[in-house]
Amino acid sequence: MSEQKGRTTVDRPGKQRDSFFDNAKYLAIVLVAMGHAWEPLKGDSRILEGLYTVVYTFHMPAFIIISGFFSRSFDMRPDRLKRLITGVAVPYVLFETAYPLFKSAVDHSHEEISLLDPWYLTWFLVALFVWRLTTPMWKLVRWPLPVAIGLAMLASVTPSIGDDLDLQRVLQFLPYFVLGLCMKPEHFHMVRRRWVRIASVPVFAAALAFGWWAVPRMNTAWFYHRDSAQELGAPWWIGPVMVLAMMGCSLLLTACFFAWVPRRRMWFTALGAGTLYGYLLHGFLVKFADYRGWFDHSALHHPLGEILVTVVAAAVVTVLCTAPVRRVFRFAMEPKMAWAFKQDAAELARERQQKEREREKVSA
Secondary structure: OOEEOOEEOOOOOOOOOOHHHHHHHHHHHHHHHHHHHHOOOHHHOHHHHHHHHHHHHHHHHHHHHHHHHOOOOOOOOHHHHHHHHHHHHHHHHHHHHHHHHHHHHHHOOOOOOOOOOOOOOOHHHHHHHHHHHOHHHHHHOOOHHHHHHHHHHHHOOOHHHOOHHHHHHHHHOHHHHHHHHHOOHHHHHHOOOHHHHHHHHHHHHHHHHHHHHHOOOOOHHHHHOOOOOHHHOOOOOHHHHHHHHHHHHHHHHHHHHHHOOOOOOOOOHHHHHHHHHHHHHHHHHHHHHHHOOHHHOHHHHOHHHHHHHHHHHHHHHHHHOOHHHHHHHHHHHOOOOHHHOOOOHHHHHHHHHHHHHHHHHHHO
């Protein structure tokens, strides 16, 4: 990582990866795994459920903002469309098929396979595919963020959207992706100032206190963004209000989270490149433990047991982001699939030019 005047180099083609973003992605995916491991336990602990509420306020928004930021260069160029298909659409089909089959095999049920109804974690792949495919449109619109917020507010009062492709989540999380598209590197530098880090401590403390207070008073389903206000038993007008209120809280906590993400290279920095592996694979282990009733063990429903589950979840998702695991599952997550696509003339020309430059270097 190169640094100039305290700033890191943002990841660009031909440039070194920015450690800040890899660190942020790794830490966010650890929080995701911890949240999923807490879910079966949180009903017995008000403190744990309050912590769960706070984490769910910002962990996915942080991940989605980074996804939007690195989608800024996406256009309809054939090579980028191929990567979208092989890196998002194909993994969705494979994991959307694998999860129900896995459940059927472990608990001897008969789960149906449906590519239209995302199962557990796979909603994010659908959302990422839709968001990235619409990126050129958001880059064309004069006020992209207000339009995206308006769509999220409308979705929150539209129960007829249904479960197909989890469009409620796609639309309600859309503003975070569009915000990432609109952001520039200096915006991330702003939240990494010393005074922001100091201010983030009381902000997180207040958030934890509010989370504890809100446990018996608020439905945590609001944080999933998968239902309309009417489906959550609230008046329709509550939907737009909650979209704005939760977005404000999410962005505040996300800024505080980014403020404490290390900007230098850490022992876990390289794992940031494999966070999608950790995201999709850890679900099998969480669900296996759930199907086998491991979370029902009384020892886990006490503070020490909850800490143990937290540590194990963090360790497992860390291992799943490592290079050996990525090599094993690359066939599903990043398949080449050259056989499935026509050769693009421009891409062939670029490859020929690259080979010619390499030959010239060798001959020189």
